[in-house]
Amino acid sequence: MQMQATEQLLDVTQRLTRCWDQRDVEGTLQYYTEDVDYSEPGAGVHIKGRDALRTYLNRYFEAWDTRWTIREHYRLEGQDALVAFWDMEVWRPGSLDRLMTKGMDLLVIRGDQIARDTVYYDRTQLKSLLKKPAA
Numbered sequence: 246m247q248m249q250a251t252e253q254l255l256d257v258t259q260r261l262t263r264c265w266d267q268r269d270v271e272g273t274l275q276y277y278t279e280d281v282d283y284s285e286p287g288a289g290v291h292i293k294g295r296d297a298l299r300t301y302l303n304r305y306f307e308a309w310d311t312r313w314t315i316r317e318h319y320r321l322e323g324q325d326a327l328v329a330f331w332d333m334e335v336w337r338p339g340s341l342d343r344l345m346t347k348g349m350d351l352l353v354i355r356g357d358q359i360a361r362d363t364v365y366y367d368r369t370q371l372k373s374l375l376k377k378p379a380a
Contacts, residue, residue, distance in 0.1 A: 266313060
């Protein structure tokens with residue numbers, strides 16, 4: 246099978262991030278394979294399959310709003326895969342408090358869908374956005 250162009254891999258990744266930004270569960274899921282392997286090692290998250298990812302995304306999108314910007318990307322040699330370095334603005338829905346953070350995804354792409362998405366970022370930063378107790 247012929248390797249995809251790096252631009253095609255990046256296009257899938259950018260379309261996925263637009264769906265995340267819109268908090269669109271079904272739109273996001275269309276960019277993942279049925280047997281997707283999604284993980285956030287720093288948070289202890291490891292999800293197998295699109296149905297399990299749907300459950301996770303529903304909870305995530307209820308709790309967080311985000312805007313993603315891919316800063317850099319590097320193709321993994323000999324694979325339909327890339328590493329994407331990103332900036333993320335994150336906040337709780339309805340809140341004015343926002344946080345900027347950085348991270349990276351390791352993405353393995355099959356056709357026009359992501360088969361593996363491993364996300365690395367310092368999730369402990371999000372604690373500053375959790376509701377503070379009333380004074």
